[in-house]
Amino acid sequence: MDSLAQYHSHLLGKVSQFLEMNPATPLAGPDLNVLREQIQGLEALVNGAAKQVLLSRAERKVSQYLSAAFAELPTVAPCIGADLEFSSKPPDVAIIEDRSEAVLRLPDAGSDENYLAIHIALSFALQKYLEEIDAPVPGFLAFDQISRPYYPQRGDESNIEENEEVSAMRRHLDFLFNRTAAQEGLQVLLIEHAYFGDDPRYVAATRKRWNRESEDALIPHEWPKRADSL
Numbered sequence: 001m002d003s004l005a006q007y008h009s010h011l012l013g014k015v016s017q018f019l020e021m022n023p024a025t026p027l028a029g030p031d032l033n034v035l036r037e038q039i040q041g042l043e044a045l046v047n048g049a050a051k052q053v054l055l056s057r058a059e060r061k062v063s064q065y066l067s068a069a070f071a072e073l074p075t076v077a078p079c080i081g082a083d084l085e086f087s088s089k090p091p092d093v094a095i096i097e098d099r100s101e102a103v104l105r106l107p108d109a110g111s112d113e114n115y116l117a118i119h120i121a122l123s124f125a126l127q128k129y130l131e132e133i134d135a136p137v138p139g140f141l142a143f144d145q146i147s148r149p150y151y152p153q154r155g156d157e158s159n160i161e162e163n164e165e166v167s168a169m170r171r172h173l174d175f176l177f178n179r180t181a182a183q184e185g186l187q188v189l190l191i192e193h194a195y196f197g198d199d200p201r202y203v204a205a206t207r208k209r210w211n212r213e214s215e216d217a218l219i220p221h222e223w224p225k226r227a228d229s230l
Contacts, residue, residue: 055088058129062086065125066093072175073117074168079109084118086125093118112149113168120146120172124179127186139186146172147194169194177201 044050067083075082081098095104095118109115123141130137150165173196180188195209196202210217 058133059086059088061132062125062129065128066121069121069124069175069179070117072171073121074171075114075117076111078104079114079117084121086122093122116146116149116172120175124183128183131183131185139183140189141186142189142191143176144191145193146190147192151194170196170199173199173202177205 063084063086066086070079070082070084078097079095082104083096083098085094085096086092087094093106095106095109096102097104106115106118109118120143123143127137127139127141131139147169150169176188176190180186190205195206208216215221
């Protein structure tokens with residue numbers, strides 16, 4: 001045991017002397033740079049401050065896209081020319097009134113037309129941001145009866161008189177067609193009673209027409225009915 005202890009002490013002395021004479025000699029072992037990168041990646045996942053910075057950045061981008069889309073849609077006072085600010089916690093949209101810079105909440109929007117424009121603009125703004133960050137979210141939007149605030153009476157004729165409501169609906173349709181074409185991989189489903197037979201884009205995009213003339217319906221007529229149904 002004495003000889004073994006002496007041998008260990010002698011060996012350690014030699015190693016220490018070698019390291020002192022050759023300080024640049026790399027030590028055997030794992031690549032610490034790889035471990036440092038892994039540590040930084042894990043810290044980023046649990047770093048609350050970093051997550052808040054990224055969340056604030058995402059809210060700013062969505063707000064930017066939201067305001068740009070909102071400016072293309074028909075609105076009435078107090079939303080004419082207004083900017084929109086999106087927040088995620090809690091989910092909300094603030095309306096920044098033009099010129100006065102007054103901050104309005106959603107209940108202050110005042111009309112169905114404004115609510116519709118906010119809803120459509122926010123849907124497209126979120127889809128644009130999700131595509132930008134390559135999020136695993138389907139590029140799909142569905143809208144049901146966007147003509148509800150306007151109720152335009154449209155048929156297949158091309159000589160129906162234009163009015164303010166019909167013109168507003170045309171702006172919505174232009175927005176839907178233009179934005180869908182501009183964003184690759186985005187599909188929009190519109191379920192709508194109003195039919196613009198004089199718009200070639202609308203006619204070409206229509207897949208089904210469920211009305212009395214077509215004798216077709218969302219629920220097929222040949223499906224069995226209950227005996228007590230009307």
